[in-house]
Amino acid sequence: xxxxxxxxxxxxRAVGSAAWWKTTPTLASESxxxxxxxxxxxxxxxxxxxxxxxxxxxxxRLGLSLFLVVTALxxxxxxxxxxxxxxxxxxxVLLLVTAAAAHYMNVFGVYxxxxxxxxxxxxxxxxxxxxxxxxxxxxxxVTLVPVALLWRTRLSRRSWxxxxxxxxxxxxxxxxxxxxxxxxxxxGISSLVRMHREVRHLVTPANYLVSLVKVLRASPxxxxxALLPVGMDAKQTPRAPGGKPRLLVLVVGETARAQNWGLxxxxxxxxxxxxxxxxxxNFGDVTACGTSTEVSLPCMFSPYGRRNYDEGNIRSxxxxxxxxxxxxxxxxxxxxxxxxxxVCDGLPTERLADANDPExxxxxxxxxxxxxxxxxxxxxxxxxxxxxxxxxxxNHGPSYFERYPPQxxxxxxxxxSAELDxxxxxxxxxxxxxxxxxxxxxxxxxxxxxxxxxxYDSAMIYVSDHGESLGExxxxxxxxxxxxxxxEQTHVPMVMxxxxxxxxNASLDMACLxxxxxxxxxxxxxxxxxxxLLQVSTGEYRRSEDLFANCRKPG
Numbered sequence: 205x206x207x208x209x210x211x212x213x214x215x216x217r218a219v220g221s222a223a224w225w226k227t228t229p230t231l232a233s234e235s236x237x238x239x240x241x242x243x244x245x246x247x248x249x250x251x252x253x254x255x256x257x258x259x260x261x262x263x264x265r266l267g268l269s270l271f272l273v274v275t276a277l278x279x280x281x282x283x284x285x286x287x288x289x290x291x292x293x294x295x296x297v298l299l300l301v302t303a304a305a306a307h308y309m310n311v312f313g314v315y316x317x318x319x320x321x322x323x324x325x326x327x328x329x330x331x332x333x334x335x336x337x338x339x340x341x342x343x344x345x346v347t348l349v350p351v352a353l354l355w356r357t358r359l360s361r362r363s364w365x366x367x368x369x370x371x372x373x374x375x376x377x378x379x380x381x382x383x384x385x386x387x388x389x390x391x392g393i394s395s396l397v398r399m400h401r402e403v404r405h406l407v408t409p410a411n412y413l414v415s416l417v418k419v420l421r422a423s424p425x426x427x428x429x430a431l432l433p434v435g436m437d438a439k440q441t442p443r444a445p446g447g448k449p450r451l452l453v454l455v456v457g458e459t460a461r462a463q464n465w466g467l468x469x470x471x472x473x474x475x476x477x478x479x480x481x482x483x484x485x486n487f488g489d490v491t492a493c494g495t496s497t498e499v500s501l502p503c504m505f506s507p508y509g510r511r512n513y514d515e516g517n518i519r520s521x522x523x524x525x526x527x528x529x530x531x532x533x534x535x536x537x538x539x540x541x542x543x544x545x546x547v548c549d550g551l552p553t554e555r556l557a558d559a560n561d562p563e564x565x566x567x568x569x570x571x572x573x574x575x576x577x578x579x580x581x582x583x584x585x586x587x588x589x590x591x592x593x594x595x596x597x598x599n600h601g602p603s604y605f606e607r608y609p610p611q612x613x614x615x616x617x618x619x620x621s622a623e624l625d626x627x628x629x630x631x632x633x634x635x636x637x638x639x640x641x642x643x644x645x646x647x648x649x650x651x652x653x654x655x656x657x658x659x660y661d662s663a664m665i666y667v668s669d670h671g672e673s674l675g676e677x678x679x680x681x682x683x684x685x686x687x688x689x690x691x692e693q694t695h696v697p698m699v700m701x702x703x704x705x706x707x708x709n710a711s712l713d714m715a716c717l718x719x720x721x722x723x724x725x726x727x728x729x730x731x732x733x734x735x736x737l738l739q740v741s742t743g744e745y746r747r748s749e750d751l752f753a754n755c756r757k758p759g
Contacts, residue, residue, distance in 0.1 A: 230358045234374045237286050240295055241278040243350060244409060245271060248302045251309040252406035256396060266392035272385030273393070277410055280378040283371060288359045296351050302409040303347040307340055311625050312602075313679035315405040320683045321415040322423075323498045328542045330557065330569060334603050337623045402685045422516070431549055432520055434507060434744060435527030440589070441739040447709060450589040450738060451660035453650055456504075457643065457697070458497065458541060458598030459682060461671030462490065464633075464640050465697040472615065474640040477648035478699060483714060485721045487698040492670045493727035495693040496683045500669040500727065501545040507744045509728035523547045524731050528591055531740045536582075538575050539595045548593070557597070569606060572596045572646045580653050583660070589738060590660075594650070598643055601672060601681050604635035608642035629675040636674055651701050661705035663737070667730065668696035698725065710737055716755035725751060 231239075256270060257263050286294055308314055362370065386393055396403060405411045443449070462468050466475035467486040478484055493503035493510045505523035508514055525535045525548055537548035540557050556574045559565055564574045575594040583590075599607055602622045615634035619627030647666055654662035671693045673679035682693045702712060732749040735742065747753045 228356055228358045230360050232360050232370075233286060233288055233291055234283070234370065236291055236295070236354075236357065236359065237279055237282045237374075238275075240282060240298070241275045243299075244278050244302060245275045248306045248408045249274065249406070250306065251313070252403065252408065255400065255403050255406055263392070266389045266396070269385045269389035269393060272388070273382050274407055274410075276378040276382035276385065277407070280375055280382070281410060281413065283375050283378065287367075287371075288361065291359060292355055295354055298409055299347050299351055299354075300344060301412070303343040304340060305408050305412055307343045308335070309406065309408065311339065311623075312681045313673070313677075314681065314683055315402060315685055316408070316411040316415060317402070317405040317685050318415045318418050318422075319494070319496055319499050319685070320405075321412060321419050323496050323683060325419060326498060326542070326545070331542060331600070333568070334622050337621075339623045339625065400688075402688050405685065423519075428549075429520070431522045431526070431546070433526075434522040435530055435742040438527045438531035438735075438740050438742040438744075440531045440533065441741065443709065448659060448661045448705060449587070450706060450709060451583065451654065451657060451662040452589075452591045452734070452738065453594060453654060453662070453664045454591060454734070455594045455647065455650060455664065455666040456501070456596060457666060457668030458596045458600050459670065459672045460599050460640060460643060460668035460697055461692050462488070462695040462697050463671075463692060464637055466640075466644070467699065468697065472637055474637050475644040476641070477644050481648065481651060481701065483701065485700040485714075485717055487700075487721045487725050489722075489724045490667065490696050490698045491724070491726040492668070492694050492696045495670050495686055495689045497542070497669050498545060499686075501547055504667070504669065504727035504730050505547045507731050509731065509749075510726065511728055519546060524734060525551055525591070525593070527735065527742060527744060528738070528740065531738075531742070532588055533738060533740070534588055534590045535593070536590070537593045537595065538579070540570055540572055540575050540597045541595050541600070544593075544595065566606075569597065571607070571609060572598065572643070573649070576646070576649055576653060580656060583657055591734075591738075596643065596646070598668070599636060599639040599672060601636075604632070604639050607639035612638050612642045612645070614638055614641060624680050632680075633674055636672070647699065654701075654703065661703055661709045663700070663702045663706045665698075665700050665730075665734070667698040667727070670694070671696055710739070710752070711757040712752060713755045713757050717752070720751060720755055 252274070257267050260267055305316060309316065314320060464470055464472075464474060466473045467478060468488045473479070492500050494500035502518050502523070503510060503513070505525060506518045506521065507524075508517050523546075525537070529535050529551060535548075535551050537544050537551060537553040539553065539555050544553065556577075557570055559570050559574050559577075561570065561574060561577060564571045564577065575596065579592070597607060602624050605618050605620045615637045617631050618635040618638065619631035620635070621627060624632055647664070651664055654660075654664060670682055672682050673684070673690060673692045676692055677690060679690065684690065684693055686694070702710070707714060729749050729751050731744075732746045733751045735745045736747075736750040736752050
């Protein structure tokens with residue numbers, strides 16, 4: 205008897221559970237928007253809450269105020285675009301993208317500002333594939349739960365006049381809620397915005413949605429506009445009769461930071477080969493133009509630089525390389541990364557990242573040695589001077605362990621994973637330093653190639669585009685807004701080498717340059733210094749920014 209009753213009870217419970225799953229809840233679209241906004245505020249903004257509230261219990265009033273503001277903000281933004289027809293697909297995309305964004309923000313400490321969104325949009329498949337790790341799988345799987353519930357929800361129907369009236373009232377209500385949140389702790393919010401303005405780039409998904417709109421507005425899809433001309437008046441001073449043509453190899457490093465550069469006094473000797481080269485100039489205090497390739501590369505080759513930073517001007521105008529081309533100097537860009545970011549548009553380029561050299565490439569990436577492969581064969585002397593730019597993969601993270609061959613695994617144990625949160629900091633630093641050591645070897649090899657070119661007076665300039673955080677202050681990788689970027693992301697190494705013939709041709713006083721190398725420098729010096737070094741005259745030249753201007757022998 206009891207068994208029969210138990211069986212019936214279990215049967216009823218099973219039927220009830222099945223009936224519950226088969227039921228389709230009905231919600232107004234505004235209710236769905238509010239639920240999604242609460243979900244984002246509570247579960248997708250860990251980085252924001254951590255940055256905004258140093259003492260949550262003591263700052264409960266500010267916390268409650270920010271809760272209302274963040275929720276109202278998301279609800280207002282969603283209220284502008286979400287309706288009965290767009291709700292499910294749009295919220296599905298937002299839920300999944302926000303889960304991924306929150307994961308990367310929590311793991312690497314990145315800020316999703318305009319520059320970071322531009323990095324994301326312009327990254328290539330090789331870069332993005334390195335960030336698609338197993339650690340991302342869990343947050344995406346968890347997000348499938350609200351996505352499934354979303355698709356089981358039926359949205360109530362209304363006549364369009366009623367729907368419009370309710371939506372306007374809803375938006376007005378969110379403005380009032382947000383305003384109430386601000387008034388609740390106006391002083392606290394004012395102080396937060398004034399002292400930590402960049403914290404707004406942690407409010408997810410508003411951060412990447414607003415940044416995406418700004419990026420698309422600045423660079424709309426479709427054909428790119430031709431770059432505005434720069435230095436059309438450029439002319440090169442003729443060489444002395446019988447003088448050799450000049451060859452300048454400009455190596456653009458990637459993600460190398462000054463703190464781990466052996467020549468700068470780092471505790472480890474990460475630059476053993478460069479330290480043995482006579483006459484090498486090492487600049488120990490160099491500041492980058494940005495904290496990402498997308499910002500630094502156009503900026504460092506621009507006549508505008510960081511001193512009067514104007515992104516629109518920089519991206520819409522030609523670069524240093526175009527000015528050299530106007531002066532009749534042959535220019536070639538060789539790339540082992542994600543392109544020149546507009547710096548070499550319209551000029552000869554060679555993309556080597558997709559090469560299939562079995563000794564230097566593994567089917568996914570190529571070691572930087574590929575940039576030197578075949579270079580010597582391309583350098584038979586021409587009538588004029590030449591500039592060759594080598595754009596490294598360098599220390600591009602998070603897969604530092606893939607940036608050097610096995611024989612350069614000098615510092616162990618290493619982090620052999622792209623999931624840095626699974627490694628000890630010591631292992632991450634070891635892998636990073638091994639990659640620096642391979643750059644040291646690469647640069648020494650490049651100088652060796654130049655020494656083997658008897659038909660040229662040759663020189664090399666190396667400077668990294670930006671630095672890298674390796675766990676300091678909880679940050680990894682790079683791309684932190686420049687105003688609050690740590691020195692690990694803004695201080696970069698720079699070295700130079702000149703053959704005896706080049707020194708004589710350019711009238712360089714090397715003892716003077718050794719003293720100059722101890723002074724602060726920046727990416728802003730590159731434009732004028734290269735023009736001065738190659739004796740190019742133009743109205744764009746600024747002598748005050750030419751590192752060599754005070755070290756040229758008279759006559």
